[in-house]
Structure formats: structure tokens, C-alpha cells
Amino acid sequence: MDWQQIGNWFVMFLSGCGVALEIFVITLVCAIPLGVLLSFGRRSKYKVISWPVSLYISIMRGTPLLLQLLFVYFAPRYLFGLNYDRFLAALIAFVLNYAAYFAEIFRGGIDSMEKGQYEAAAALGMSKPQTFFRIILPQVVKRVIPATANEVITLVKDTSLAYALSVEELFFMANRQTSANGVITPLIIAGVYYYFFNLLLSILFRFIEKKLNYYK
Amino acid sequence: MVMLKVEHLSKKFKDTEVLKDISLEVAQGEVVAVIGPSGSGKSTLLRCLNQFEQITGGKVNICGDDMIVGQGKNGVIYAPKPVLKKIRLHVGMVFQNFNLFPHLSVLKNITEAPIRVLKKPKEQAQQEARALLKKVGLESKENAYPCELSGGQQQRVSIARALALNPKILFFDEPTSALDPELTGEILKIIQELAKEGRTMVVVTHEMSFARDVADRVIFMDGGYIVEEGRPEDVINHPQKERTRAFLERFTSLRSMAEPQD
Numbered sequence: 231m232d233w234q235q236i237g238n239w240f241v242m243f244l245s246g247c248g249v250a251l252e253i254f255v256i257t258l259v260c261a262i263p264l265g266v267l268l269s270f271g272r273r274s275k276y277k278v279i280s281w282p283v284s285l286y287i288s289i290m291r292g293t294p295l296l297l298q299l300l301f302v303y304f305a306p307r308y309l310f311g312l313n314y315d316r317f318l319a320a321l322i323a324f325v326l327n328y329a330a331y332f333a334e335i336f337r338g339g340i341d342s343m344e345k346g347q348y349e350a351a352a353a354l355g356m357s358k359p360q361t362f363f364r365i366i367l368p369q370v371v372k373r374v375i376p377a378t379a380n381e382v383i384t385l386v387k388d389t390s391l392a393y394a395l396s397v398e399e400l401f402f403m404a405n406r407q408t409s410a411n412g413v414i415t416p417l418i419i420a421g422v423y424y425y426f427f428n429l430l431l432s433i434l435f436r437f438i439e440k441k442l443n444y445y446k
Numbered sequence: 447m448v449m450l451k452v453e454h455l456s457k458k459f460k461d462t463e464v465l466k467d468i469s470l471e472v473a474q475g476e477v478v479a480v481i482g483p484s485g486s487g488k489s490t491l492l493r494c495l496n497q498f499e500q501i502t503g504g505k506v507n508i509c510g511d512d513m514i515v516g517q518g519k520n521g522v523i524y525a526p527k528p529v530l531k532k533i534r535l536h537v538g539m540v541f542q543n544f545n546l547f548p549h550l551s552v553l554k555n556i557t558e559a560p561i562r563v564l565k566k567p568k569e570q571a572q573q574e575a576r577a578l579l580k581k582v583g584l585e586s587k588e589n590a591y592p593c594e595l596s597g598g599q600q601q602r603v604s605i606a607r608a609l610a611l612n613p614k615i616l617f618f619d620e621p622t623s624a625l626d627p628e629l630t631g632e633i634l635k636i637i638q639e640l641a642k643e644g645r646t647m648v649v650v651t652h653e654m655s656f657a658r659d660v661a662d663r664v665i666f667m668d669g670g671y672i673v674e675e676g677r678p679e680d681v682i683n684h685p686q687k688e689r690t691r692a693f694l695e696r697f698t699s700l701r702s703m704a705e706p707q708d
Contacts, residue, residue: 350547
């Protein structure tokens with residue numbers, strides 16, 4: 231076994247890790263707020279809002295992310311002759327897809343709140359925004375942490391799908407090295423990176439869950 | 447002074463009329479117990495007065511403010527929002543299931559509304575909250591979270607929370623129904639003390655002894671109507687209506703089964 235070569239791959243793949251991390255962070259930063267907005271839309275009493283949002287969520291959850299990635303990049307090209315940045319296309323697809331999943335998680339969290347909490351706040355004269363931000367939201371955050379953790383960990387692994395658009399992230403690099411050298415080691419190295427990043431994330435989420443465990 | 451005046455109130459859920467032609471008045475300092483079988487509309491009545499349910503018809507005046515300003519086709523027309531909010535603050539509400547905020551400490555449960563709604567300074571709100579906690583016998587629990595308290599303690603916190611806004615009238619919606627029998631006493635004692643202070647209260651309850659010993663007036667509801675109302679000794683001991691008698695008989699027969707020496 232060539233330890234030198236293995237060390238080289240570990241170093242070489244750091245740039246791929248960087249790209250994957252970029253996709254990961256930007257997707258979370260955009261998809262979580264968008265997911266919050268979509269969850270409000272989904273719960274809206276106005277059908278003109280709730281219906282399109284439901285349809286959107288249903289399509290995003292009902293079709294493969296890989297297909298969505300290709301669609302976001304190639305649809306403008308084949309339909310309008312528009313070429314644009316592959317990395318940007320990957321980001322758009324990830325954000326659109328993950329926002330839909332987050333929306334469903336947040337909606338479930340908000341729906342799970344007891345009516346009594348709203349009524350108690352109303353009886354105390356609290357306004358709707360006060361009720362939402364001071365009473366409902368803090369409790370919803372606690373309730374959605376486990377499901378959100380699942381999604382976040384899945385996202386780490388899903389960043390590898392960007393390879394389909396030839397975005398030079400971790401999996402793309404490892405895959406290329408495996409093909410070029412005819413050895414499996416680069417893919418194993420990528421796996422090690424994914425695994426340890428997710429390990430860190432699950433430790434982080436366990437810590438957050440513990441922090442929020444001061445009440446039931 | 448009349449603190450609560452309800453005239454010909456009706457409430458329909460779809461096609462079912464759950465409150466029919468309810469009229470009642472509560473004077474300042476009066477304690478009114480509302481009794482009746484499950485589904486008689488007594489909790490719905492409180493929920494209508496608290497703006498949790500849309501009223502279908504009639505008028506409501508709380509502490510001089512009209513909650514309803516007119517009658518529309520499908521329901522009443524409510525007063526403008528600022529008036530409704532003012533009315534909300536006239537009224538303190540104690541729920542059957544306490545509805546404390548689980549993520550806030552006992553002290554914060556009580557100070558949240560005074561600070562956010564009445565814009566009281568934090569220090570002052572906390573001082574007042576501590577005084578209220580002392581009053582309900584929980585001065586040592588200000589840093590506890592609701593999940594660490596017994597049901598009776600939680601209900602006492604929720605009473606302190608309602609009192610913190612200094613409401614002119616207090617509504618209790620079956621305040622002891624979610625409690626173990628041995629814990630109901632501590633709640634009823636607090637309500638009794640509030641009565642002694644001259645608080646105006648409407649208490650929906652299944653506790654006949656409480657209705658008899660503490661209330662100035664008892665209202666018996668059944669099928670969405672007020673069947674009978676009057677002084678507790680009259681309504682409970684000498685009911686005029688057959689329906690009231692039948693309802694109360696169940697309680698007395700239950701009691702004599704439970705306490706054969708009685």
C-alpha cells in the first residue's frame with residue numbers, strides 16, 4: 231500500500247471538501263429561511279397560496295434530486311439556449327429541493343403545537359407576532375431539531391450528486407482518481423471525509439438537543 | 447357595577463346550536479359558579495366571552511366595553527381590534543389544562559405578559575410576580591419549569607399568571623378537572639381566598655361543594671340553555687326545575703356511595 235499516495239489524495243481532496251462544504255453551507259443558509267416561508271404558505275388559509283405551495287413541495291419531494299439537478303442546469307439550455315454556471319445551478323437545485331423538505335418539517339412542528347398555547351397567549355393580551363416569536367417558535371425549534379438533523383446529515387451526502395453537473399466537489403474528485411488509477415482507495419478516502427463530517431454534525435446536534443432538554 | 451353583561455347570546459357550530467339565548471349579569475365582587483353536565487355549553491360560554499369562539503348572536507359587555515357592535519348575516523359584528531384587546535385585558539383566564547408555557551420558567555410565565563403587553567419594567571414585573579407566587583404558596587419555585595411541578599402547582603402558577611395582569615374579572619374553566627382529587631382542594635382554597643378579596647369571578651366547575659360554599663350565585667346549564675340560576679342554597683339544595691334536580695341527584699347519590707357514613 232502506497233501511504234505517500236494515500237496522503238496525497240487526502241490533501242488533494244481538501245479542495246473538493248471545500249466545494250462540498252460551500253454547497254452545504256449555502257444550501258442551509260438559503261433553504262432554511264425559504265423553508266420557513268414555504269411552511270407558512272403551506273399553512274395559509276388562502277387556497278391561492280397554500281395550493282401552489284403544496285404542489286411545489288409535492289413535486290420536489292416526489293422526483294429525484296438528481297433529476298432536479300440536471301433539470302435546473304439543462305432546461306434553460308435546451309429550452310432557451312441559456313448557458314450558465316454549473317455550480318450555481320447545483321446550488322439552486324439543492325436550495326429548491328431542501329427548502330421543500332424543511333418546509334414539511336417546520337409545518338409539522340407548527341401544527342403539533344397545542345391550541346392551548348395560542349389561547350393562553352391570546353388570553354394574556356399577546357399580539358400574534360409576540361405569540362409566534364415568544365411562545366410558539368421556541369417550542370417548535372425544539373420539536374423540529376431531530377428531523378432537521380436528519381435532513382442536514384442527508385444534505386452532506388447529497389452534495390455528492392453535484393458531480394452529475396461536473397462540479398468539482400469531493401465525490402467528483404474521488405471518482406475521477408478511482409477511474410484514472412484503477413484503485414478503490416480514493417472513494418474510500420472520500421467516504422472517510424463524509425463520515426467524519428457527519429459524525430461531527432451528529433455530535434453537534436446531540437449537544438443542541440441536550441441544551442434544549444431543560445424542559446419537556 | 448355590572449362587570450359582565452350577556453344578552454341573548456347564541457352560538458352555532460355549523461347547524462348545531464350549542465348556546466341558546468343566554469342572558470346573565472355578573473356584578474362587581476360576585477362569584478358565579480356555572481354547573482351542568484358535559485356538553486351543556488358552559489365551557490363554550492366562557493370561550494365565547496374570551497373571544498376564542500365566534501359568537502353567532504346577542505350582545506356582550508365586559509366592564510363597560512361592548513364586545514359586539516352589531517349583527518351580521520352569519521354572526522355578530524365585533525368591536526374594533528383595540529377595543530377587543532382592551533376587553534381581553536379586563537379578563538383573566540384560567541384553563542382546565544393550565545396551558546403554561548413549558549419553555550419558560552415559572553417566573554417568566556408570570557412576567558411575560560406584564561413586560562410584553564403592559565410594557566412594565568422587568569424589575570417591577572418580577573417583584574409583582576414574586577408577590578403573586580407567595581400568595582399561591584410557590585415562592586420557592588420561581589426558577590422551576592412547569593414540567594417539574596405537580597398539576598396543582600401548575601394550576602397555581604397559571605392563576606398567578608392571570609392575576610399578574612390585574613384583571614377586573616376572572617374566568618375559570620373547570621380549574622380542577624385535570625387534577626387528582628387530593629389536589630383540587632389547594633386550588634379551591636386559592637379561589638376562595640380570591641373571593642374574600644372581592645374578586646369578580648365566573649367559575650365553570652363540577653365541584654358542587656365549591657359551588658355551594660364559595661359562589662354567591664349558581665347557574666345551572668343544560669342543552670345550551672340556562673335552566674336555573676339563583677343562590678347556591680336554592681339551586682343546589684332546592685332546585686325548582688326537574689332537569690336541575692335530576693342532575694344534582696347524580697352528585698348526591700355518588701357522594702352517598704363514596705361516603706356511606708354521610
